Amino acid sequence: MTYVGTAETWATIIAVAGTAVAGDVLTAGAMRSIGDLDEIRAVSGMTGAIKAVVSSPIFLLGVLSMAASFFTLLFTLSNVDLSLAAPASASLTFMGNAIAAKIFLKENVDRRRWLAALFVCAGVALLAH
Amino acid sequence: MKHTLTPERWLLLVAVMLTASVGDTLLSHGMAQVGPVSLAHLGLLFFAMKNPWVITGILCLLGFFASYLTALSWADLTFVLPSTAFGYVVVALLSKFWLHEQISIYRWLGILFIVCGVGFVANGPSRTEHADHPGVELDRLV
Numbered sequence: 001m002t003y004v005g006t007a008e009t010w011a012t013i014i015a016v017a018g019t020a021v022a023g024d025v026l027t028a029g030a031m032r033s034i035g036d037l038d039e040i041r042a043v044s045g046m047t048g049a050i051k052a053v054v055s056s057p058i059f060l061l062g063v064l065s066m067a068a069s070f071f072t073l074l075f076t077l078s079n080v081d082l083s084l085a086a087p088a089s090a091s092l093t094f095m096g097n098a099i100a101a102k103i104f105l106k107e108n109v110d111r112r113r114w115l116a117a118l119f120v121c122a123g124v125a126l127l128a129h
Numbered sequence: 130m131k132h133t134l135t136p137e138r139w140l141l142l143v144a145v146m147l148t149a150s151v152g153d154t155l156l157s158h159g160m161a162q163v164g165p166v167s168l169a170h171l172g173l174l175f176f177a178m179k180n181p182w183v184i185t186g187i188l189c190l191l192g193f194f195a196s197y198l199t200a201l202s203w204a205d206l207t208f209v210l211p212s213t214a215f216g217y218v219v220v221a222l223l224s225k226f227w228l229h230e231q232i233s234i235y236r237w238l239g240i241l242f243i244v245c246g247v248g249f250v251a252n253g254p255s256r257t258e259h260a261d262h263p264g265v266e267l268d269r270l271v
Contacts, residue, residue: 024206024210025206027198027201028201028205028206028209031198031201031202032201032202034202035202036202036203037198037199037202037203038199038202038203053198071174074156074160074166074174074177075166075171075174077156077157077160078160078163078164078165078166078173079165079166079167082157086153086157090214090217094210094211094214097206097207097210098207101205101206101207102207105205105206106257107205107206107207107257108205108254108257109207110253112249112250112252112253113207113208113249113250113253115246115249116207116211116246116247116249116250117207117211117246118246119242119243119245119246119249120210120211120214120242120243120246120247122239122242123214123217123238123239123240123241123242123243123244123245123246124214124217124239124243125239126235126236126238126239126242127217127221127235127236127239127240127243128239
């Protein structure tokens with residue numbers, strides 16, 4: 001069902017992964033700034049928790065990136081085989097997230113987590129066969 | 130660093146995993162019905178929003194988003210993400226034992242890789258504790 005050339009296929013897959021990584025890192029940073037949602041919900045209820053989340057500008061920027069990723073994925077799925085688009089963009093997103101989480105979120109991406117990212121990335125790619 | 134998660138938190142990670150994979154499957158089924166969308170006909174994407182499979186998929190993904198955000202409020206991104214990948218394993222196993230689809234040796238190998246990857250992070254700490262204000266790097270960007 002591939003309707004477009006190789007360059008356009010990979011350009012859309014990379015666009016899906018790039019916007020997904022931006023969305024994941026921005027929302028993860030926002031959630032970390034906001035704090036434990038379970039605790040916020042215990043103090044100010046569900047409304048308070050929702051208000052805390054949606055009033056964060058970083059979160060809103062993250063959601064915008066995720067929305068961009070979602071529409072790029074819909075566009076990609078209609079032109080490229082699911083068996084290529086889904087695992088390829090997911091694998092790229094996993095590796096991109098590990099790198100971006102280390103750089104921007106200062107997460108402790110130790111050998112265990114690098115290995116996990118690599119294994120998941122390879123596993124997702126193998127599922128496409 | 131927190132090394133253990135409560136049963137409720139593990140359950141939430143299972144919800145993250147299941148809603149993501151089921152939502153994606155529903156979306157893919159719906160988009161297959163809608164047909165190819167080209168750059169010249171991007172309006173078709175809005176038409177796709179009327180497809181019941183796409184709507185159910187989006188509802189599932191909304192559930193995923195709520196549980197994913199909650200998980201991110203107490204765990205690292207690099208801890209939560211592999212658990213979403215575990216959803217691929219669930220879909221593969223469902224298709225084998227429920228839909229009786231054939232699973233190639235490559236897919237079994239892929240499943241093994243993902244299980245190993247998830248095992249690596251599941252055994253480690255869920256959160257990097259920062260001495261300074263968390264999320265400070267992103268605050269500077271906005």
